[in-house]
Amino acid sequence: MRSPRPAASLTDVLDRHLKWVTLGPAVIVFVVLTAFPLANLFLMAASSIRFEQAEEIWTFALWDNFRRLAGDEVFHIALWNTAYFAVVAVAIEMVLGLGLAILVASLNSFKGVTRTVLIIPVLMPPVAIGSMWSLMYGHDFGVFNQIVTGLGFQPINWLGSVDLALYSVIILDVWHWTPFVFLILFAGVEGLPKEVIEAARIDGARNRDLVFKVIIPLMWPAIAVALLFRTILAFKVFDQVFLLTSGGPGTATEVVSLHLYKVFFMQNELGYGAMLSLAIIAATIAFLAVGHRAAAAVGRR
Amino acid sequence: MAEVRIDSVEKRFGHLQVIHGIDLTIADGEFVVLVGPSGCGKSTLLRMIAGLEEISAGTISIGGRVVNDLEPRERDIAMVFQSYALYPHMNVERNMGFSMALRKQPKAAINEAVGKAAGALELEPYLARLPRELSGGQRQRVAMGRAIVRRPEVFLFDEPLSNLDAQLRVQMRTEVRKLHQRLGATSIYVTHDQVEAMTMADRIVVLEQGRIAQAGSPLELYDRPASRFVAEFIGSPAINILPGAVARGAVSIRLPAGAVEAPLAADLGSAEVDVGIRPEHLRRVRDGGIEGVVQVIEHLGAETYVFLDVGLGRDLCWRMPGRPDVAVGETVSLGFDPGNLNLFVSGSGERLGSPRAAA
Amino acid sequence: MLVLRGPSRAFGYGLLALGVFLIIAPFLWVGLQSLKYEIEILKGSWIFPPTAFNYEDVLWSRRSDFPKNVVNSIIVASVSTAMVLVIGTLAAYSLSRMRWSRWISATFLGWTLVFNMIPPLTLVGPWYLLFREVGLTETLTALVLTHIALHLPMTIWMMMAFITDVPRDLEEAAMVDGCRRIDAFRRITLPLVTPGLIAAGVLAFVFSWNEFAVALSLTGRHTATVPVAIARFAQQYEVQYGQMAAASILSTIPALVLMFFGQRFVVQGLTLGAVK
Numbered sequence: 050m051r052s053p054r055p056a057a058s059l060t061d062v063l064d065r066h067l068k069w070v071t072l073g074p075a076v077i078v079f080v081v082l083t084a085f086p087l088a089n090l091f092l093m094a095a096s097s098i099r100f101e102q103a104e105e106i107w108t109f110a111l112w113d114n115f116r117r118l119a120g121d122e123v124f125h126i127a128l129w130n131t132a133y134f135a136v137v138a139v140a141i142e143m144v145l146g147l148g149l150a151i152l153v154a155s156l157n158s159f160k161g162v163t164r165t166v167l168i169i170p171v172l173m174p175p176v177a178i179g180s181m182w183s184l185m186y187g188h189d190f191g192v193f194n195q196i197v198t199g200l201g202f203q204p205i206n207w208l209g210s211v212d213l214a215l216y217s218v219i220i221l222d223v224w225h226w227t228p229f230v231f232l233i234l235f236a237g238v239e240g241l242p243k244e245v246i247e248a249a250r251i252d253g254a255r256n257r258d259l260v261f262k263v264i265i266p267l268m269w270p271a272i273a274v275a276l277l278f279r280t281i282l283a284f285k286v287f288d289q290v291f292l293l294t295s296g297g298p299g300t301a302t303e304v305v306s307l308h309l310y311k312v313f314f315m316q317n318e319l320g321y322g323a324m325l326s327l328a329i330i331a332a333t334i335a336f337l338a339v340g341h342r343a344a345a346a347v348g349r350r
Numbered sequence: 351m352a353e354v355r356i357d358s359v360e361k362r363f364g365h366l367q368v369i370h371g372i373d374l375t376i377a378d379g380e381f382v383v384l385v386g387p388s389g390c391g392k393s394t395l396l397r398m399i400a401g402l403e404e405i406s407a408g409t410i411s412i413g414g415r416v417v418n419d420l421e422p423r424e425r426d427i428a429m430v431f432q433s434y435a436l437y438p439h440m441n442v443e444r445n446m447g448f449s450m451a452l453r454k455q456p457k458a459a460i461n462e463a464v465g466k467a468a469g470a471l472e473l474e475p476y477l478a479r480l481p482r483e484l485s486g487g488q489r490q491r492v493a494m495g496r497a498i499v500r501r502p503e504v505f506l507f508d509e510p511l512s513n514l515d516a517q518l519r520v521q522m523r524t525e526v527r528k529l530h531q532r533l534g535a536t537s538i539y540v541t542h543d544q545v546e547a548m549t550m551a552d553r554i555v556v557l558e559q560g561r562i563a564q565a566g567s568p569l570e571l572y573d574r575p576a577s578r579f580v581a582e583f584i585g586s587p588a589i590n591i592l593p594g595a596v597a598r599g600a601v602s603i604r605l606p607a608g609a610v611e612a613p614l615a616a617d618l619g620s621a622e623v624d625v626g627i628r629p630e631h632l633r634r635v636r637d638g639g640i641e642g643v644v645q646v647i648e649h650l651g652a653e654t655y656v657f658l659d660v661g662l663g664r665d666l667c668w669r670m671p672g673r674p675d676v677a678v679g680e681t682v683s684l685g686f687d688p689g690n691l692n693l694f695v696s697g698s699g700e701r702l703g704s705p706r707a708a709a
Numbered sequence: 710m711l712v713l714r715g716p717s718r719a720f721g722y723g724l725l726a727l728g729v730f731l732i733i734a735p736f737l738w739v740g741l742q743s744l745k746y747e748i749e750i751l752k753g754s755w756i757f758p759p760t761a762f763n764y765e766d767v768l769w770s771r772r773s774d775f776p777k778n779v780v781n782s783i784i785v786a787s788v789s790t791a792m793v794l795v796i797g798t799l800a801a802y803s804l805s806r807m808r809w810s811r812w813i814s815a816t817f818l819g820w821t822l823v824f825n826m827i828p829p830l831t832l833v834g835p836w837y838l839l840f841r842e843v844g845l846t847e848t849l850t851a852l853v854l855t856h857i858a859l860h861l862p863m864t865i866w867m868m869m870a871f872i873t874d875v876p877r878d879l880e881e882a883a884m885v886d887g888c889r890r891i892d893a894f895r896r897i898t899l900p901l902v903t904p905g906l907i908a909a910g911v912l913a914f915v916f917s918w919n920e921f922a923v924a925l926s927l928t929g930r931h932t933a934t935v936p937v938a939i940a941r942f943a944q945q946y947e948v949q950y951g952q953m954a955a956a957s958i959l960s961t962i963p964a965l966v967l968m969f970f971g972q973r974f975v976v977q978g979l980t981l982g983a984v985k
Contacts, residue, residue: 060889060891060892061889063891064889064890064891064892067803067807067890067891067894068803068807068808068809070799071799071800071802071803071807072799072800072803072804072807072809072817074795074796074799074800075796075797075799075800075803075817075861075865076817078796078857078858078861079817079820079821079858079861082836082854082855082857082858083820083824083832083858085835085839086832086835086836086839087832087835089835089838089839090831090832090834090835093834093835093838098838105838105841149725149728151710151711152721152724152725153725154710155710155711155712155713155721156713156718156721156722156725159725162729163725163729164972165968165972166729166732166733167729167732168968168972168975169732169736169961169964169965169968170732172915172919172964172965172967172968172975173919173960173961173964174918174919174921174935174936174939174960174961174964175919175921175936176919176921176936176937176939176940176960177936177939177956177957177958177960177961178957179940179943180939180940180942180943180953180954180956180957181735181736181739181954181957182735183943184739184742184950184953184954185735185738185739187950189751189753190750190751190752190753192738195753224731224732224735228732238710241710246710250712256711256712256713259710259711260711264710281825281826284826284828285828285829287828287830287921287922288921288922288936291921291925291940292939292940292943305828306828306830306922309828309830309831310830310833310922310925310926313830313833313834313837313926314926319834319837319838322834323834323835326830326831326832326834327831329827329828329831330827330831333823333826333827333828334823334826337823337826400881400885401884401885402881402884402885421884421889422881422884422885423884423885423886423887423888423889427885428885428886429881429882429885431878431881431882432878433876433878435876435878435879435881435882436882437879437882437883437897438879438901439900439901448883448886449886449887452886452887452888452892453887496882496886500885500886500887506885
């Protein structure tokens, strides 16, 4: 049954080096489009870059950029706003998402419909969401103020008030992302071993005990994943804020990504922007490390 | 058809050596079973023959051709996996014909080969089905059919029956054996089940921690195990092992109730030994034998297993034909023919020599 | 899970209905606005003569760039999705099946993980300089390349999960049957991860279609994508509310369409990490 070996074809060559053929393209993408730009960030961060006609003019400005970072009050406000936004929004989303997941699993009907409806916000362009909500938040004709005035109150300045603007952004975010949390946690609830819950019920657990002493502890892995995903995304928030308030009024809704965008493309400060980028990346990695530790610690318990 | 030669083959995973220099020649048309407890290296050895694991040292040749550096597809082998590894997206017919299709054989030839194999395995009604629409036994037969259609020089079986229920397993054992008799192809069969090994093999190779403990025909292994490990591995219920000593041409079995002595055919010097007695070699005597109290009686109909407490911590098993004439709690004395004893040096477990009883 | 009976069950259904309504309501309201003339929007009327004017204006009027934006978005999303699927699936196969030394795969996967966490805007500066250097400023090619970089990590992780689910035995059986490794991949593994390809493909397409920050930074007037266009609508001096609503509704269509085709796979893909 042996057949003579045919001449080596292209496929043969690919097959012989399959290990590299398969990983190679991804390595190229990562080197050219992420590793190299990341390395370049360090160079840029030490420079001031100006454009004169087609020329790029780089001058050494490491210390200037450092000083600027330390004294950049808007950045500090943006950091605080982002963290505040992330914590409040994600906390609300987790509670609502978990409650909804357990509710749908308990009712044991309309699962498909609920899932279909709730996946829409997750897959919509965030910009379209921002645009829709800026219409809804509109002062004179937005639906929210129609309701508020209909109830006999004064119209509310949802996006123009320093005190309220960030919460308006949070409300939008809760609408946008609670469904995502629901989807992950619902998969988690559905994956729970039914026997354990039945055993707990036979042991005398009431609904409240089931939720807090059985379901939530068992779902910890799914909860951790949802929490991690959401926190990461919350720190990246840009699109909706850009659409709703562009950071205003004043700096009330200024967030990290928005500040970075303004430095890069409105102030055309590529050097300082790179310094900011590095600071943000460092903060992200630090956060990841702390979060990982915390999750591991809670997971052990 | 081909002979398989394994020369000083070793396998290391990093620092962990799992196969220590194995030499084995499998004759053309022979059915060899590799058997041993899990982790003994039997599957690794089979996978090295198949080309699915690299060979760390030594050579393997199939039909006189060294295959160390050949890809699995170039070795002219077929393999039946424990999980059957049927392609879930192909129906039975395409599963069985896949190897021929890869070789760009004409459609008619494929159909004929698949049809023949399907006929032999009674799979004709299922040719259009997907694997997930078949029962476990049917899947197993498709896996065999796929191997047959490949028409290889060597068949490799990696625990192919262990996912079947007991009854089907017995039935398929016979099927595999019949298949081998019809095709006459060299076959290497890995299992952890010594009953499968005994019933199917021309020759059994017992592996222990990456080394060959013994190779031989089923009865050779049963009657003259080369070590205590082989003796305990082969045979069900397992051989009884009792502490004892050999001196001046006699063996003495030391029991808490007192020693039981028996003469040997030859003077084997003097040594501390483990005495192995197969359960069926015990018989009831009036006195002077091994004394024990009956603990449990297992009725199998045609025969009976009686477990006795002889004061050693583990029970002695006595296998008797027919129905028992003892009752639980009764004290029984059991004798034996010294010619049936297997003696192993304490500690090393090596066979001491063949004891021939003085008439 | 919980046992809900009588009133508490009714209350549960009430909550669920409220939740679903709150998710849908904004679409309904914005959809309503998109069917109004500007004057009706400003009056905040609930009963009005519906008009398709806003849609016609967005899609067909001569001063609208929207059709061009749609074409740009389709090009960027489909090309980057195709590339990301090919590159990502190959890489996932390599990382889960080939024997890479531990530190290479760990470094690579750790790097993709970290990259997934940092805001994409942090790399926009160097990207801008890079594309300027090679003459790709404000081109679709540049945007496609960034979208490949952005969505590759996610695709690799998802495809790895799907490929690991295919038993190794199958590839080994195929290799014994006469396949080269590459044939085993193509004829056995690849067909078996089709659900994964659909899920990863739909998500990569949707994310690319939705992507705003990088597109805003790296495109120009002629290469702007749909999200950029919507943002421009909202930021014009004289905001055209009707057109804005219409454009927002229109931009949601691809996601909805893909959802109807691949919902099962997408939910599986999105929730993959949680149930493993």
